Amino acid sequence: MLGRATAGLVNVxxxxVVVILGEGTAQWAHWRTGFEPAxxxxxxxxxxxxxxxxxxxxxxxxAQGAAALVLATPFDAAGAAGEQGRLVRARLIGTAP
Structure with missing residues (x-):
C-alpha cells in the first residue's frame, strides 16, 4: 500500500528523488521487498x-527537528509554521497557548 500511494504522489x-525517513526506517530491509515492486x-x-x-x-x-521549529518560529512573520508555530511563539513570550 505504501508503494502504491507513493507512486500516486510521484506521478502527480x-x-x-523520493526520500523515506522516520522511525520505521530501521526495519526498511523488510519493507523494501514489498515497497519497491509496488x-x-x-x-x-x-x-x-x-x-x-x-x-x-x-x-x-x-531533537533537531524540534530545535529547528523553535529557532525558526520567531522569524516566521507569515505564519508558515501554522498551529505549531503559534504554540511555540506563545511559549516563547510566556503567554498561555
Whole structure:
C-alpha cells in the first residue's frame, strides 16, 4: 500500500528523488521487498527511474527537528509554521497557548 500511494504522489508531483525517513526506517530491509515492486509497477513509464533514498532516523533527528521549529518560529512573520508555530511563539513570550 505504501508503494502504491507513493507512486500516486510521484506521478502527480514528479520529484527527482523520493526520500523515506522516520522511525520505521530501521526495519526498511523488510519493507523494501514489498515497497519497491509496488512503487515501480504503479509509476507512469516516464517516472519509473525515480531514485528512492532511505535515511536513518533516531532520537537525535527528533531533537533537531524540534530545535529547528523553535529557532525558526520567531522569524516566521507569515505564519508558515501554522498551529505549531503559534504554540511555540506563545511559549516563547510566556503567554498561555
Amino acid at each position: 508531483v514528479d520529484p527527482e 512503487l515501480r509497477a504503479h509509476l507512469m513509464p516516464g517516472r519509473r527511474d525515480v531514485a528512492v533514498e532511505v535515511e536513518s532516523w533516531d532520537d537525535t533527528s527528533w
